[in-house]
Each structure stands twice: as C-alpha cells, then as structure tokens.
Amino acid sequence: MEKEKKDRSRQYLNPYLGGVLLGLVLIAANFVAGRGLGASGAVKSVVVAANMVVAPAHVKNNAFYAETVKQHPNPLKNWLVFEMVGVLVGGFLSGSLWGRLKLKVEHSPKITSRKRLIMAGTGGILFGFGSQLGRGCTSGSALSGMAVLSLGGFITMAAIFGTAFALAYFFRKNWI
C-alpha cells in the first residue's frame, strides 16, 4: 500500500499531452484577454501595490513604479495577479489528486537542505531581476512571445536556455 502510494506520487502526465494542454490554456488566454500567460508580472504588481501603501511618495518619484501605476492604477486588480492566484489553486488541486502534497525541501542527496535553500533564494533573486530587465519570464516573454511569433520571445527563450545549458557544468553537483 505504501509502495503503491509512493509510485502514484511519481506519476506525471505524458509530456507531449501536457504540452498540448498547456498550449490550449495559452490559446484560451489569448482568446479571452488578447494576451498570453505570465508569472513575474504578478510579483511586480504585488511589489508596486505594497509600495503604494508603505511609501506612496516614493512610487511617484521612481520612474519604473510610476510607469506601472500609470498603466494599472490599481496594480492588484491585474490579469496576471488573478491568473497567478489561480496557478496556486490549480497546482494544489493537481498535487492533491496525485498525492504529492507535502512540506519538504527537495534536493540532491549530495547537498544539504540548507545549501539547496541558499541556491533557491539566489536563483530567485537573479530570476526576479532578469524578468524585469527582459520584460517577462519564461512564461510571459519566452512561451507567450513564441506563440505569437514575437522575435523578442524567441531571443529571450534562446538566452535563458542557452545560458542555463552553458552554466550547467559548473552547478552539476547541485543536481546530479
């Protein structure tokens, strides 16, 4: 029984089927809203909204915040924020269906949990910074951009995956 449960939690969708389903979700986003999926934009919205509460004068003075507020006077009433709340719900539903709900730090047996968390935090900082510079992350810039044949989408995709491949050797002990 225990073994059966463990096996079920390691079952995943066929990747090509998963890809077709993800493609259909992306079509739905474009059909409904005229825009693709995204993730980092929601983080930016939360940062701007928090700043409007804590330091409203600062928001006016900072060109980057001011531009965001100009486009979205209420940054939390934003398509990507609602979509990302949905992602948390959808991920939780899938995880509960497959018996994968568990609080844990996932890492290679060759590194400690502490090291994994430091790497995760560092990677997050880089990704957060890069997603703002690149005007969107793997979802918003690369995937959604490619789907509408945006040249920038293909360039960002190549830069993300190319860099990760190029650096993979140096970080191999974290993963294999």
Place this chain on the structure above:
Amino acid sequence: MGPLVVNEIISENTNLLLAFIIGIGFGFVLESSGFSSSRKLAGVFYGYDTVVLKVFFTAAITAMLGMLFLSLFGWLNLDLVYVNPTYLTSAIIGGIVMGAGFIIGGFCPGTSFAGASIGKIDAMVFIGGLFIGVIIFSEGYPLWDGLYMAAFKGSPKLSESLGLSDGIAALLVILAAIGMFYVAEWAEKKFPREEY
C-alpha cells in the same frame, strides 16, 4: 470574435474571473507535468529528464498553430493580440540573468508557484528571492534604465524579420521543435537516472 475583452464581448471584471480560471488550468498542467519539482526541471540541462523541453515546445507550437487557425476561421483577430515588443539588449541580458537563475535556483517564476502550491519549501524560498530581485531592479532602476530601453525594434514577428509568411515561419518552428524532441528522447536514453 476574439479577443473577447478587447472586442468588449465580456466586461473587465469577467476578464479577471476568467484569468483566475485560466490560471487554475495553467497551475494544474504545470503541476501534473512535473514542473513542481526542481530536480525534474533541471534534468533538461543534464539530459536525464527533458520534460521541460517537451512540454515547453509542444505548448508553444500548439498555441502558435491554434491561434493561426483561429485567425484563419475569423474567430480571433491576431492584430488585436499583444505581441511582446523587442528591446534587443535587455531581451538578451535579461535572458542571460534568468538562465543563471534557472540553473542555480531550479525553478522559473511560474513553476515556483506550482511547486509552492504543493508544499515545496525550496520553491517558496525561490519566490521570496523573486520579490527581492524585482525590488532590486525597481529601486535601482535609474542605474539600468539605459540598458532597459536600448535597441528598441518595435514589435516585430519572427516571420517579418525572416521575410516569410506567418504560416511558413510556424512550419519552420514546428520542424525545429520536432528535431529537438528527437534529441531529447535520445538524451534521456543516453543519460538515464533511476531515482531523483
């Protein structure tokens, strides 16, 4: 007909409700494809698990082809669909920084939310990092706004820059994707790992 909100067929609030529902679909597919696991995601860079490449490119070509067909049927006006603008410098440098974040952190923003939703603590820490990274970019904006705005090219499509029709460009992307799927299947046989 589409995009529904741009053509004012649905209201702004309905659009946000649908964003939530589309997000549920997004999160469900990410999690059930295994994108909640950093060790599965990082597998593509070592060849032992190429799920990222397969799902990512299958999704891209499905959406690309699906939208071209919807446009052909007159159900979706592609002229009203947002095409990401191209700022050459920031697209490349931003991508390089994100690529480093990917191999170090093991997630990208969307997948980290999928991981956090099922209790992965490393994913939650990654999300904390995302917030810090966004704050660093915003607070230091005057330092890199030149870089951010450099080499603006408008919103060109791959097809336009290659001087091809959308359909032929899409066909080339599909052929490239099929080539990568072959490499991915080969890599998984060449660099197998039992447990991870």
